[in-house]
Amino acid sequence: MSILVYTESENGKLKKTAFEVASYAKGIAELMNTSVTAVSINASDVEELGNYGVDKILKVDNDKLSKFNADAYAEVLTQAAKKEESKVVVLSQSANAKYLAPILSVNLDAGYASNAVKLPIIEDNFTVERTAFTNKAFNQTSISTDVKVIGLSNNAYGLKENESSATVEDFTVELSDDNFGIQVESVDKNTDKVSIADAEVVVSAGRGMKGPDNWDMIEELADVLGAATACSKPVSDMGWRPHSEHVGQTGKPVAANLYIAIGISGAIQHLAGISASKNKVVINNDPEAPFFKAADYGVVGDAFEVVPQLIEKLKEFKANNS
Amino acid sequence: MKILVCISHVPDTTSKINFTDNDTKFDTSGVQFVINPNDEFGLTRAMWFKEKQGASVDVVTVGGKDTEPTIRKALAIGADTAIRVDTEALDGFQVAKELAKVAKDGEYDLVIAGRESIDYNGGMVPGMMAKMMNANFVNTCVSLDIDGDKATAVREIDGGKEKITTTFPLVIGGQKGLVEESDLKIPNMRGIMMARKKPLNVVEPVAADTHTKAEIFRKPAPKGDVKLVDADNLDKLIDLLHNEAKAI
Ligand SMILES: Cc1cc2nc3c(=O)[nH]c(=O)nc-3n(C[C@H](O)[C@H](O)[C@H](O)COP(=O)(O)OP(=O)(O)OC[C@H]3O[C@@H](n4cnc5c(N)ncnc54)[C@H](O)[C@@H]3O)c2cc1C
Numbered sequence: 001m002s003i004l005v006y007t008e009s010e011n012g013k014l015k016k017t018a019f020e021v022a023s024y025a026k027g028i029a030e031l032m033n034t035s036v037t038a039v040s041i042n043a044s045d046v047e048e049l050g051n052y053g054v055d056k057i058l059k060v061d062n063d064k065l066s067k068f069n070a071d072a073y074a075e076v077l078t079q080a081a082k083k084e085e086s087k088v089v090v091l092s093q094s095a096n097a098k099y100l101a102p103i104l105s106v107n108l109d110a111g112y113a114s115n116a117v118k119l120p121i122i123e124d125n126f127t128v129e130r131t132a133f134t135n136k137a138f139n140q141t142s143i144s145t146d147v148k149v150i151g152l153s154n155n156a157y158g159l160k161e162n163e164s165s166a167t168v169e170d171f172t173v174e175l176s177d178d179n180f181g182i183q184v185e186s187v188d189k190n191t192d193k194v195s196i197a198d199a200e201v202v203v204s205a206g207r208g209m210k211g212p213d214n215w216d217m218i219e220e221l222a223d224v225l226g227a228a229t230a231c232s233k234p235v236s237d238m239g240w241r242p243h244s245e246h247v248g249q250t251g252k253p254v255a256a257n258l259y260i261a262i263g264i265s266g267a268i269q270h271l272a273g274i275s276a277s278k279n280k281v282v283i284n285n286d287p288e289a290p291f292f293k294a295a296d297y298g299v300v301g302d303a304f305e306v307v308p309q310l311i312e313k314l315k316e317f318k319a320n321n322s
Numbered sequence: 323m324k325i326l327v328c329i330s331h332v333p334d335t336t337s338k339i340n341f342t343d344n345d346t347k348f349d350t351s352g353v354q355f356v357i358n359p360n361d362e363f364g365l366t367r368a369m370w371f372k373e374k375q376g377a378s379v380d381v382v383t384v385g386g387k388d389t390e391p392t393i394r395k396a397l398a399i400g401a402d403t404a405i406r407v408d409t410e411a412l413d414g415f416q417v418a419k420e421l422a423k424v425a426k427d428g429e430y431d432l433v434i435a436g437r438e439s440i441d442y443n444g445g446m447v448p449g450m451m452a453k454m455m456n457a458n459f460v461n462t463c464v465s466l467d468i469d470g471d472k473a474t475a476v477r478e479i480d481g482g483k484e485k486i487t488t489t490f491p492l493v494i495g496g497q498k499g500l501v502e503e504s505d506l507k508i509p510n511m512r513g514i515m516m517a518r519k520k521p522l523n524v525v526e527p528v529a530a531d532t533h534t535k536a537e538i539f540r541k542p543a544p545k546g547d548v549k550l551v552d553a554d555n556l557d558k559l560i561d562l563l564h565n566e567a568k569a570i
Contacts, residue, residue, distance in 0.1 A: 068479075068484075070449075070459065070461070071453075071459070094480055095461075095462055095477075095478065095479045095480045096479065096480075098445050098461065098462075099449065099461040099462070099477075100449075101446065101449070102414070102418075102445075102446040102447075102448070102449025102450040102452075102453070103449050103450075103452070103453045103459070105415075105446070105450065105533075106418075106449075106450050106453035106454060107453065110533070111413075111415065111533030111534045112414065112415075112444075112446055112533070112534070113534060114443070114444055114445050114446060115443055115445075127537060131443065132441070132442050132443060132536075132539065133333075133339045133440075133441060133442075133443070134440055134443060135542070136339040136541070136542075137339050137341070137539050137540065137541050137542070138539065138540050138541075138542070139442075139536050139537070139538070139539050139540075140536075140537040140538045140539075141534050141535065141536055141537065142534065142535045142537055143533065143534050144532070144533060144534065144535065145533050178456075181458040181488055181489065182458055182459070182460065182486055182488045183486065183487045183488065184484055184485070184486055185485045185486065185487055186484070186485045187479070187482065187483075187484045187485075188482050188483045188484070188485070189479065189481050189482030189483075190481055190482055193481070194481070195480040195481025195482075196480075196481075197480040197481070198480060198481070200569075201569070201570070225570065233503075237502070237503040237504070243464065243498060243499050244478060244482075244483070246498070249335055249359075249440055250335075250359045250360070250440070250497075250498060251498070257569050258563065258567070258569035258570065268335065268336055269335045269336075272335075275542070278567075278569070279563070279567040279569045281559070281563070282548070292548050292550075293545070293548070294545065295548045296546075296548060296549065296567065297548065297549050297550075297551060297559060297562055297563070297567075298548045298549070298550050298551070299550070299551050299552075299553050299556070299559060300550065300553065301553030302553075305553065306553050306556070309556055310556050310559070310560075313556050313557060313560055314560065314570075317560050317564070317570075321564075
């Protein structure tokens with residue numbers, strides 16, 4: 001009956017989202033008077049999960065799973081959920097979790113609510129609040145199946161420390177060739193830069209930057225803040241920046257702690273995708289730009305003057321505050 | 323190669339989002355409906371396979387008669403046949419089940435859907451239908467090539483990309499990258515005329531059950547006013563971000 005939570009890792013280390021989904025699973029476990037079991041694949045030092053309310057960790061070590069494979073990973077979680085007789089399975093909304101969750105929900109004949117932002121209301125038909133219309137609305141979604149799968153939006157719940165002692169159990173899974181219909185030939189990942197999904201701070205720039213050659217200062221600002229870089233859609237369509245940086249309704253969602261928009265007008269499709277960010281700053285020379293209506297902080301000014309100054313001042317600030 | 327492209331009929335991205343019936347239903351009055359952008363990239367890639375590799379391309383949607391202009395548009399872009407499963411789309415599971423049936427019955431090799439629809443953002447239909455059909459599945463797909471009985475795909479991952487090889491039957495959760503924005507086709511007059519003569523087959527649903535129900539909607543609370551900081555006083559911005567927002 002334990003709540004099952006998939007705690008993701010990368011290169012053997014648990015990701016920050018793992019602690020957030022564990023915190024959330026603990027929240028559900030308290031509502032349902034049960035415990036939390038985490039599943040961790042090829043990760044070491046999993047004990048840390050105990051600080052976030054996890055009671056038991058099913059530790060899977062399997063060479064076949066060294067590269068992410070959605071069907072095989074879904075199979076691992078399916079077997080774990082059956083063993084634990086779990087009625088609720090919690091995942092993050094990372095690219096990998098979004099990939100495997102629908103497969104998992106078919107395996108378990110479970111209803112799946114993605115993009116959840118709050119704890120479920122158990123007594124009210126098991127209803128979860130989730131975002132819809134790309135953050136332009138919220139929807140209460142009830143799940144009617146016996147087993148339920150919930151995908152928690154990044155940074156929607158936060159980390160909640162909850163001291164418990166987690167026991168670690170080795171968990172072996174049966175995998176067949178059918179689970180490996182997809183072969184990952186190569187992975188091309190920028191390891192020295194934080195991804196938009198994992199970043200606390202995102203520095204984003206738009207057509208106001210005039211051309212791809214002017215991105216040095218955007219990169220530098222991002223560097224100073226340890227931020228990921230992003231861009232508006234036309235910037236990626238024109239090839240100034242790679243598509244992977246395109247954020248918004250038709251690009252990546254951003255739910256960072258701080259989103260800084262430079263030379264971005266604030267079109268509805270752009271705002272929809274980034275509005276889950278907690279603090280939004282806009283730097284734009286047009287005081288009428290719609291972004292000022294959506295931002296928490298704004299600077300009316302020319303990016304080519306404001307950004308270099310901001311970089312200098314932030315460097316000073318960082319030097320004095322570290 | 324038989325390709326099926328799944329089309330979701332969604333409100334245009336500039337639509338005002340409002341609700342009716344005590345906030346239980348999306349208010350469609352005055353709203354323009356379009357092909358879901360993620361699906362349109364997939365449809366356009368499918369047209370490429372048709373033109374260059376002789377594939378056939380059918381489109382399918384699950385929905386009422388009101389969705390027909392949207393799938394007619396897909397015919398005008400160049401799809402051969404449209405299929406409409408005549409039932410209201412209620413949740414991801416039900417839609418996936420209806421689509422999986424169409425894909426199985428039609429013996430399609432490749433099914434291209436979008437990574438998510440921009441209305442409910444469920445992001446579950448392609449993965450669910452792949453599992454229901456026992457097909458291979460690539461999500462957030464930004465590049466797809468077919469070589470005989472093999473497919474090569476690139477999947478976007480957090481912070482990078484991954485190159486994948488696989489076989490058919492295959493289901494794709496597509497997005498921009500499958501083709502570029504500039505490759506998208508606006509149907510021309512000839513396409514629109516031809517689309518009127520192409521078959522639009524209305525099929526009965528299998529009456530799949532649902533797993534979830536969208537109950538009440540609400541809109542986010544209105545935002546407070548922006549705090550403006552003078553461009554000559556950026557120390558103030560840093561102070562606000564540090565002490566008030568606690569974001570740096
Ligand atoms: C179906 C559809 C989906 C879409 N999806 C997305 C999406 O996912 N993401 C997205 O971003 N867009 C999306 N768009 C596009 C969107 O409508 C806007 O066109 C786009 O966001 C505008 O990008 P921008 O703000 O960079 O450019 P612009 O709108 O051209 O804005 C540039 C801004 O820079 C400012 N500026 C100019 N010079 C300076 C300077 N020197 N200093 C400071 N500021 C300056 C200007 O005042 C202006 O506000 C979509 C559109 C459609 C139709």
